[in-house]
Amino acid sequence: MQAKAVFRFYEELNDFLPVERRKREFEIEFDAPVPVRHLIERMGVPHTEVELILINARSVDLQHPAANGDRISVYPVFEALDVTPLIRLREHPLRDPRFLADVHLGKLARYLRMLGFDTLLAKDGVADGELSRLAARQRRMVLTRDRALLMRKEVTRGCYIRRGRPREQLAQVIRRLDLGDSLRPFTRCIRCNEPLQGPLPKAQVWQQLPPRTREAFAEFWRCSACAKLYWRGSHFARMQAIIQALQGGLLRDDVGR
């Protein structure tokens, strides 16, 4: 049955829409019944970016059918501030966040590992289907700048990564998932994502250390997979600065340029 509904998207969800549909109500035609998710994605907004849907002022889930005459409001993760009595589309916050970053987000993946988050980086040439199945199997959130990937059925958790420097992208993920209190720096290998062992006494790693490092540092960590050694050198100081900025809420879009 031919039907019409009025949509309004809020805040950053507007970025996915063509200019003439941003921040205003607009009408679309469709064949009813259809799950509201299909209409939202047909307009270019991945379901993973939506936190709350109101149809005629009542909250519904993604599978709810849209009907003729509906007024549909769609909110992103951050605009739905106090939605406790409403249907949230996913559990929040994530208790044990794990990620799968697409191949273009290598720097973001290394930052997340640096903060202790289990983050796989997809290999070059891996097909979208394979990547999304891996994410589903291992319950990982997909991080990508590819909207079509987030619209795949198998992807239940995802985060569209906005254009920007890797540190800004990191801040985006930490803010959106409210991970500021879950950072566990120095627990994971930045190179291969495996847990670090340590702190290890100096005697245990003495042979592998450059002479100046032997003198300057007392504690060391070792990757359980690749055996790379870590100590609290200059990279650690940089990491501390990033963490402080994240926890202080300082890493907004305009910081660090």
Ligand SMILES: [Zn+2]
């Ligand atoms: Zn390693």
